Amino acid sequence: xxxxxxxxxxxWFGLILCAIFLFAAxxxxxxxxxxxxxxxxxxxxxASAQYPFGTDNLxxxxxxxxxxxxxxxxxxxxxxxxLSFILGSVLGFMAAVAGGWFxxxxxxxxxxxxxxxxxIFALVVLSVLPTTVVTLILVMGIxxxxxxxxxxxxxxxxxxxxxYVEAAKLRGEGTGWIIFREILPNALSPLISELGLRFxxxxxxxxxxxxxxxxxxxxxxxxxxxxxxxxxxxxxGIPAALIPAAxxxxxxxxxxxxxxxxxxxxxxxKGGRGNG
Amino acid sequence: MGTSIPVLIVKRVGLGLLLLLAVSILIFAGTQILxxxxxxxxxxxxxxxxxxxxxxxxxxxxxxxxxxxxxxxxGILTGDLGTALTxxxxxxSSLWPRLKNTLFLAFWAAAISVPLAIALGLIAVRYxxxxxxxxxxxxxxxxxxxxxxxxGYLLVFFFAVKWQFFPGIxxxxxxxxxxxxxxxIALPATALTLVVLAHMMRMTRAAILNVxxxxxxxxxxxxxxxxxxxxxxxxxxxxxxxxxxVVMLNLAYLVVGVVVIEVIFVYPGMGxxxxxxxxxxxxxxxxxxxxxxxxxxxxxxxxxxxVAIVANPRLRHPK
Numbered sequence: 239x240x241x242x243x244x245x246x247x248x249x250w251f252g253l254i255l256c257a258i259f260l261f262a263a264x265x266x267x268x269x270x271x272x273x274x275x276x277x278x279x280x281x282x283x284x285a286s287a288q289y290p291f292g293t294d295n296l297x298x299x300x301x302x303x304x305x306x307x308x309x310x311x312x313x314x315x316x317x318x319x320x321l322s323f324i325l326g327s328v329l330g331f332m333a334a335v336a337g338g339w340f341x342x343x344x345x346x347x348x349x350x351x352x353x354x355x356x357x358i359f360a361l362v363v364l365s366v367l368p369t370t371v372v373t374l375i376l377v378m379g380i381x382x383x384x385x386x387x388x389x390x391x392x393x394x395x396x397x398x399x400x401x402y403v404e405a406a407k408l409r410g411e412g413t414g415w416i417i418f419r420e421i422l423p424n425a426l427s428p429l430i431s432e433l434g435l436r437f438x439x440x441x442x443x444x445x446x447x448x449x450x451x452x453x454x455x456x457x458x459x460x461x462x463x464x465x466x467x468x469x470x471x472x473x474x475g476i477p478a479a480l481i482p483a484a485x486x487x488x489x490x491x492x493x494x495x496x497x498x499x500x501x502x503x504x505x506x507x508k509g510g511r512g513n514g
Numbered sequence: 515m516g517t518s519i520p521v522l523i524v525k526r527v528g529l530g531l532l533l534l535l536a537v538s539i540l541i542f543a544g545t546q547i548l549x550x551x552x553x554x555x556x557x558x559x560x561x562x563x564x565x566x567x568x569x570x571x572x573x574x575x576x577x578x579x580x581x582x583x584x585x586x587x588x589g590i591l592t593g594d595l596g597t598a599l600t601x602x603x604x605x606x607s608s609l610w611p612r613l614k615n616t617l618f619l620a621f622w623a624a625a626i627s628v629p630l631a632i633a634l635g636l637i638a639v640r641y642x643x644x645x646x647x648x649x650x651x652x653x654x655x656x657x658x659x660x661x662x663x664x665x666g667y668l669l670v671f672f673f674a675v676k677w678q679f680f681p682g683i684x685x686x687x688x689x690x691x692x693x694x695x696x697x698x699i700a701l702p703a704t705a706l707t708l709v710v711l712a713h714m715m716r717m718t719r720a721a722i723l724n725v726x727x728x729x730x731x732x733x734x735x736x737x738x739x740x741x742x743x744x745x746x747x748x749x750x751x752x753x754x755x756x757x758x759x760v761v762m763l764n765l766a767y768l769v770v771g772v773v774v775i776e777v778i779f780v781y782p783g784m785g786x787x788x789x790x791x792x793x794x795x796x797x798x799x800x801x802x803x804x805x806x807x808x809x810x811x812x813x814x815x816x817x818x819x820x821v822a823i824v825a826n827p828r829l830r831h832p833k
Contacts, residue, residue, distance in 0.1 A: 350536050353815075354808045355770040358788075362804040363544045365792040442661050446774055449663050450789050465663055469778075472667055473682055475675045483664035490659035 245499065252495030259489055263308040270302035275457050282468075282476045291481050295467050300478060303459045304485060310460040311486075314375060315440035321379030322436060326386025327429060331417045333387075334394035345391070348384045356381050357446065364452050374453060378440060389432055393425045400424075434497030438490045445486050461486050522823050530816040537808045538590075542583045545797050586801070595802040600794050605802050609787070613806065615686060616776070616783035619699050620768050623706035627768075628761055631711050635718025635757075636745055639726065650715065657712030662771060666705045666778035673701060684779040702779040709771050714764045721756035725749045755825035762818030766811045 245253075262269055272278050276298060283293040291300035333341040351359070360377050367373045397403060403420050411419075447453030448462030456463060461482040468479035570576055577585075589596055595605035638650045657665075674682030684698045725731065726749055734744045773785030780786070784803055791799040 350533070350540060353533050353537055353812055354540065354804075355766075355811050357770060357773060358804050358807045358811075359541075359544065361773075361788060361792045362541055362800055365795055365797060365800040366545050438659065445661050446663075449661075449774065450777060451793055452789070462661075462663075465667070469663075469667065472670050473675060475671070477671060479667055480664070480671060483661060483667060487656075487660045487664050490661075491655065494655060494659055 248495045249499035252492040252499070255488060255492035256496060259308055259312065259492070262305045263312045266305050266309045270299075270305040272299040272302040274298075274303060274306040274459055276302070282471050282474075282478055292476075292478060294464070294478055295471065300464075300481060303464060304461070304482060307459040307461045307464055307482060308485070310454055310458060311441060311444060311462070312489075314371060314378075314454070314460070315437060315444050317375045318378035318382065318440045318444070319433065319437045321375060322382035322386050322440075323429070323433065325379065326383035327390040327422075327425075328417070329383070330387040330390025331394045331421050331425070332413070334391050334398050335413055335416055335421070341391075344387070348387050351381065351384045352388075356443070360443075360447065361450075361452065364447070369452060369455055371454065374444070374447070378443060382436060382440065382443075386429075386432065386436065390425065390429065393428050394421050397421050397424050431497065431501045434493050434500070438493050438497075441486060441489060441493075519824060523820050526816055526819050526823070530812055534809055534812055537812065538587060538805055539583065541801055541804050541808065542586060543579075545801055546579055590802070590805065596798040598791070598799050599796045600791070605799055609784070609802065609806070611688070612782060612784045612787050615781065616769070616772055616785065618695075619702055619706070619776075619781065619783060620765070620772055622696075622699060623703045623710070623768055624765055626703065627707040627711050627714065627764075630707070631714035631761075631764075632718055632757065634711075635715045635722060636750070638715070638719045639722045639749075640741055640745060642723070650719075654712035654716045657708060660709075662705065662709055662774040663778055665708050666702070666775055669701045669705055670778070682779070684781040686782060699781070702775050702781055705775050705778070706768055706771060709775075710764045710768050713767075714760055717760040718753075718757050721753045721760065722749050724756075725753045728752075755822050758821045758825065759818045762814050762821065766814035766818075769810050769814070770807060 277296060278299050279289065279293045279297050281293065281295060281297045283289060283297070285292045289299050289301065291304065294300050294303060329344055333344045360381060363377055364373070367377070398421065403416060406416055406420050444453055444460070445462030445465070448460050449466050451466060454460040454463050456467070464482040465479045468476070468482075471478050472480075575582075586596070593606060595609065597603065598605055598608070634650055638647045641647050670682040673679045680700045681698060682701070684702055686695055686698050690698075722745065726745075731744060731748055734748050739747070772783060773788065775781070776783045776785035777789055784806065788800065788803040788807070791803070
């Protein structure tokens with residue numbers, strides 16, 4: 239365990255915010271003062287003691303919807319990230335270990351998928367698929383797994399030539415053993431450092447899709463969708479849409495701060511939000 | 515001996531065209547995941563079997579997928595993008611003005627963000643680990659974490675609604691005077707700039723820092739040049755290739771990031787057109803716009819590679 243006193247201020251800020259967001263997401267029905275779809279007051283009522291963030295475009299309590307929204311947004315983003323990691327790393331390791339035609343074919347397919355901007359390809363596919371949560375997770379996870387694949391393959395190619403892997407092969411271990419018992423433990427740290435970035439990317443991506451009306455469908459609450467629901471208020475000077483948007487930004491910043499600390503990353507040529 | 519530059523460029527462009535062909539297959543295949551459902555989704559559940567059969571015949575859905583693909587590809591190569599299912603309008607004629615609008619917006623965002631990013635990156639290196647550098651890093655962290663619509667609506671909320679400097683909705687039309695047009699795109703262009711600025715700046719900083727660690731920079735320091743002179747005369751020329759690469763990649767992102775920004779500001783560009791028709795499940799429009807976005811993106815990447823080949827002699831001698 240790291241020494242608590244040596245955690246920098248930024249990381250503390252990130253950790254505490256992440257904990258708050260997670261707590262809200264897990265215990266949403268207990269924490270939220272009102273129900274998710276419950277109409278409690280006027281449309282776009284200003285912030286008050288009773289409704290700390292005011293009410294939304296249908297008169298629902300914005301704070302309660304934010305809390306339920308945390309649940310939807312974080313859960314879908316986490317599942318998509320998990321899918322992209324499992325798919326990307328297993329295929330990437332397999333490509334590195336097996337080599338030959340499997341490596342060539344999978345690498346070229348990944349190159350091809352990455353030649354199209356992620357958002358554009360997601361929109362193309364979502365134009366024919368039904369917009370359900372499962373579709374969203376599958377589309378986001380599969381498209382994002384291309385990036386994990388590249389990283390996993392690059393890391394595994396290096397590990398694959400190590401003596402202990404050679405020894406395991408000579409011992410007669412199968413591919414499954416090589417991948418899960420030799421390569422995976424040694425590839426874990428670069429992969430975990432990527433995890434935070436991919437999660438942020440998934441949150442931003444999901445929010446963008448929902449904002450465009452192609453992600454999570456109403457009446458389900460999710461932060462990107464809430465921005466869409468309340469955006470018409472902006473021109474009347476009602477900041478309701480800014481609150482869920484700020485929550486997304488805050489979540490992304492806090493995960494970034496934590497990831498930065500875990501990694502002790504310096505500014506390098508990686509990072510950013512990818513090609514969108 | 516390395517290969518000559520023109521040969522390398524022709525090879526790279528050829529490779530890009532091949533990639534574009536593969537991408538067109540992928541985009542076409544991506545819309546065929548639910549075969550035969552297009553007619554059903556246009557007409558809805560209550561459609562009569564006769565109407566369905568008619569529409570399928572009209573759309574050529576009875577042909578095998580590869581034949582439809584060839585038909586589609588042939589149309590695109592001759593400039594015929596097909597007709598929209600929902601409005602029955604010719605796609606190409608409604609697309610070109612929108613493409614012009616999108617490129618206009620992206621051009622001005624690029625014209626602001628590229629010089630700004632390079633200047634800020636240079637300043638960050640000059641005052642490394644100082645206050646300015648830290649401030650720039652903090653800004654970069656914020657900017658990569660903010661969703662586009664947060665930046666966009668913040669701008670609208672303050673500049674359009676509270677202080678009323680600029681319009682919150684960017685209406686542009688043909689024959690609009692240049693200044694009025696510039697005022698209309700002021701906010702979306704600013705939002706786009708903010709979205710790409712940080713990444714471009716951080717990578718500029720990293721590229722120059724990388725150069726700053728080489729031996730000739732140390733020599734320049736030892737001979738007593740001022741730091742800003744070292745950056746201008748010695749570091750910058752060597753960092754140009756990686757910086758151009760960063761710039762092109764970010765411009766490619768800009769053309770794509772435009773999708774969300776256009777929806778925020780109700781700007782009549784390609785992105786809004788795409789999103790509208792995805793919601794309506796108008797597959798021909800989605801395919802056409804998706805392919806154009808992909809083509810622009812691939813084109814930017816080819817240019818980045820060519821600049822890198824021209825600027826860096828080492829890339830002309832592949833190992």
